[in-house]
Amino acid sequence: xxxxxxxxxxxxxxxxxxxxxxxxxxxxxxxxxxxxxxxxxxxxxxxxxxxxxxxxxxxxxxxxxxxxxxxxxxxxxxx
Amino acid sequence: xxxxxxxxxxxxxxxxxxxxxxxxxxxxxxxxxxxxxxxxxxxxxxxxxxxxxxxxxxxxxxxxxxxxxxxxxxxxxxxxxxxxxxxxxxxxxxxxxxxxxxxxxxxxxxxxxxxxxxxxxxxxxxxxxxxxxxxxxxxxxxxxxxxxxxxxxxxxxxxxxxxxxxxxxxxxxxxxxxxxxxxxxxxxxxxxxxxxxxxxxxxxxxx
Numbered sequence: 185x186x187x188x189x190x191x192x193x194x195x196x197x198x199x200x201x202x203x204x205x206x207x208x209x210x211x212x213x214x215x216x217x218x219x220x221x222x223x224x225x226x227x228x229x230x231x232x233x234x235x236x237x238x239x240x241x242x243x244x245x246x247x248x249x250x251x252x253x254x255x256x257x258x259x260x261x262x263x
Numbered sequence: 264x265x266x267x268x269x270x271x272x273x274x275x276x277x278x279x280x281x282x283x284x285x286x287x288x289x290x291x292x293x294x295x296x297x298x299x300x301x302x303x304x305x306x307x308x309x310x311x312x313x314x315x316x317x318x319x320x321x322x323x324x325x326x327x328x329x330x331x332x333x334x335x336x337x338x339x340x341x342x343x344x345x346x347x348x349x350x351x352x353x354x355x356x357x358x359x360x361x362x363x364x365x366x367x368x369x370x371x372x373x374x375x376x377x378x379x380x381x382x383x384x385x386x387x388x389x390x391x392x393x394x395x396x397x398x399x400x401x402x403x404x405x406x407x408x409x410x411x412x413x414x415x416x417x418x419x420x421x422x423x424x425x426x427x428x429x430x431x432x433x434x435x436x437x438x439x440x441x442x443x444x445x446x447x448x449x450x451x452x453x454x455x456x457x458x459x460x461x462x463x464x465x466x467x468x469x470x
Contacts, residue, residue, distance in 0.1 A: 190287055192287050192290075192329060192333060192336075193282070193287060195329070196281055196282075196290055196291070196294050196329065197282055199294065199325065200278055200281060200282075200294070200297070203297075203298070203301055203321070206301075206313075207301065207304065208368075210308045210313065211308060213310070213397075214308045214309055214310070214396075214397070217396055219396075219401065219402065219405040219409075220410075222310055222312075222313060222402050223402075223405060223406060223409075223413060223414075224413075225310070225313055226313065226316065226402075226406070226417075227413055227416075227417060229313075229316060229317070229320055230417045230420060230421060231420060232325070233320055233325055233424070234421060234423070234424030235424075236325045236328060237328060237424050237425075237428045238424055238427050238428055238431070240328055240329065240332045240432075241427070241428040241431035241432035243332060243336070244332060244335065244336075244431070245431045245432055247336055
């Protein structure tokens with residue numbers, strides 16, 4: 185995630201991380217036969233969808249404003 | 264067990280390819296393969312409902328969103344600059360982190376006393392039947408009784424996301440379009456000729 189300059193790839197890497205967490209939760213839910221892991225994975229999927237939508241909207245808004253979405257170049261907030 | 268090894272190897276390979284692919288579209292394709300394989304793995308973990316959700320929400324909805332944004336961005340800009348390859352610099356710390364986390368997981372699992380882990384045979388049953396662990400009925404019952412509050416919080420999260428996205432990526436000048444619609448709505452006479460003109464077309468299509 186830190187190695188890329190394209191914000192879309194960064195967002196995709198974040199999705200991968202969400203999925204890794206989900207997989208761990210489902211595996212432990214299966215091992216303990218507890219439904220809580222399933223519910224939490226469901227919650228994580230919802231939050232991931234919301235995060236992807238908002239992240240892509242931010243990318244679009246940044247592109248409209250700066251005509252550039254490179255994560256190194258967009259530094260008007262001095263980050 | 265064979266399925267587990269095949270799927271996990273495929274998952275690792277597609278994950279690495281997603282991050283290292285040069286073109287964003289290739290990344291999306293690898294990510295779709297990754298998500299579908301993950302759904303298969305969920306089925307082997309007797310999480311059928313979440314496997315379906317994984318395919319519907321992740322592999323289609325979210326990645327469709329990615330492809331749409333990619334199409335929107337690539338119409339007016341050239342390919343992304345590749346820039347300096349920072350992968351080698353981050354390779355050693357990330358691999359070290361992976362080894363540490365994996366070691367922690369293995370250590371935690373090995374330290375767990377076997378007495379508190381339920382027997383695997385309890386969950387087994389014909390797939391798709393009700394009251395089997397991980398089935399849609401089981402999951403839905405848990406969601407609607409024990410975990411009702413998190414379920415409702417999910418609705419609020421989605422609502423906030425929708426409002427935020429419309430605010431961020433919506434029309435740049437919403438007041439102008441609102442005025443336009445209001446002006447159009449004020450003239451009721453405009454609608455009548457349209458309705459008359461549409462009628463023969465409907466008859467023609469009915470024939």
